[in-house]
Amino acid sequence: EAGVAQSPRYKIIEKRQSVAFWCNPISGHATLYWYQQILGQGPKLLIQFQNNGVVDDSQLPKDRFSAERLKGVDSTLKIQPAKLEDSAVYLCASSLVVSGQGVGQETQYFGPGTRLLVL
Amino acid sequence: AQSVAQPEDQVNVAEGNPLTVKCTYSVSGNPYLFWYVQYPNRGLQFLLKYITGDNLVKGSYGFEAEFNKSQTSFHLKKPSALVSDSALYFCAVSPLTNRLAFGKGNQVVVIP
Structure with a gap:
């Protein structure tokens, strides 16, 4: 079974530029997550x-971050304009929704991440 | 709001010795608890989870974890550590809504 795919793996941009990350979840997984992992x-x-x-998008900085999953499969996360503090690894994860189970029980499977450096 | 504490920044252990990585949590209601491992330049890999039932949970690569409700802990253990177990370990807690709250992680160094 193929895992969660992400691209690019690395990205270096200057502040105020825009950047986009792509994620393809595990086939059949209905739920998709984007995480930000700052060093440490x-x-x-x-x-x-x-x-x-x-x-849930309660922790998304909506003034600069946006995300979409138009056909319910792959997803794109965008940052525009980027700030220095956006330097982080952006992780995509997916999980299988099983009817009748509490959502919190589901295991999330992570992709390799995109490492972003904003200069 | 849920939260996780991983009190040690780094855990050093000799190869062949028992490994323990500590985790305490705070959550409203019944907790769902997870352990993930992260190798350099890799995503997080699922190790094990506690949902309900037996307090001792067995997972991948010989790891296990013990849920202790009275101490609100979910410590990760391995009877005999390998050099290849050197990695970053994350504990996470989820309530019903499935928003995972991660701890800051513990770097495990297994010394040959």
């Missing part, structure tokens, strides 16, 4: 999709 910290959830609908 654990991942922090930015946004959660179920199919193509947003479930």
